[in-house]
Amino acid sequence: MNNNISLVIGEDDLQRRVRELGAEISRDYADRNPILVAVLKGSFVFLADLARAITVPVNIDFMAITRYGAGTRGGVVRIEKDLDLAITGREVLFVEDIVDTGLTLAYLVRSLQAREPAGLAVCTLLDRRVRRLANLPIRYTGFEVPDRFLVGYGLDSRENYRHLPFLGALPEEPKPAKQS
Numbered sequence: 001m002n003n004n005i006s007l008v009i010g011e012d013d014l015q016r017r018v019r020e021l022g023a024e025i026s027r028d029y030a031d032r033n034p035i036l037v038a039v040l041k042g043s044f045v046f047l048a049d050l051a052r053a054i055t056v057p058v059n060i061d062f063m064a065i066t067r068y069g070a071g072t073r074g075g076v077v078r079i080e081k082d083l084d085l086a087i088t089g090r091e092v093l094f095v096e097d098i099v100d101t102g103l104t105l106a107y108l109v110r111s112l113q114a115r116e117p118a119g120l121a122v123c124t125l126l127d128r129r130v131r132r133l134a135n136l137p138i139r140y141t142g143f144e145v146p147d148r149f150l151v152g153y154g155l156d157s158r159e160n161y162r163h164l165p166f167l168g169a170l171p172e173e174p175k176p177a178k179q180s
């Protein structure tokens, strides 16, 4: 099943960088009790590792969305599962797996800003800047990645490969299909 996948970022490099991000976030958010907000499902592995690398108290919450119109990338976003926690007056750290066009993030950030958090910053494991359409400030970035479709460490291709402990690239981008 993994025969076609070429290694892009290995497990050790991922773990080392996530620990660095956790240390940085712990310094920046000391005494601020942030809510880590992640979008299902792609961010679940990154969030799990990042949360354990953070040494200050945090809360954790999830959203689930559906994207339309552009297959696995960009398009129109609908919130399928909203946050359980109230974020008004709270520090929010939005945790993403990958920012590609930035359209998803732009939509979600706008939606969360409307609830008037005390602050809202973005932490993404991967940044594919060459495809950016919507520009937003990203406070923490794990790695910049090239324009290849990536799987593993939470990222999927039609729901496969999420469990891989490393990041790999498929030979070609899969045909559009509904995803989350």
Ligand code: IMP
Pocket (backbone or CB within 6 Å): 042, 072, 073, 074, 075, 096, 097, 098, 099, 100, 101, 102, 103, 104, 105, 148, 149, 150, 151, 155, 156, 157, 180
């Ligand atoms: P954007 O709105 O184009 O920035 O879409 C970002 C979302 O698309 C990510 O949160 C992922 O869920 C998905 N995505 C973008 N690129 C990839 C990839 O290379 N592999 C898997 N999912 C991806």
Ligand code: MG
Pocket (backbone or CB within 6 Å): 039, 040, 042, 043, 096, 097, 098
């Ligand atoms: Mg995502």
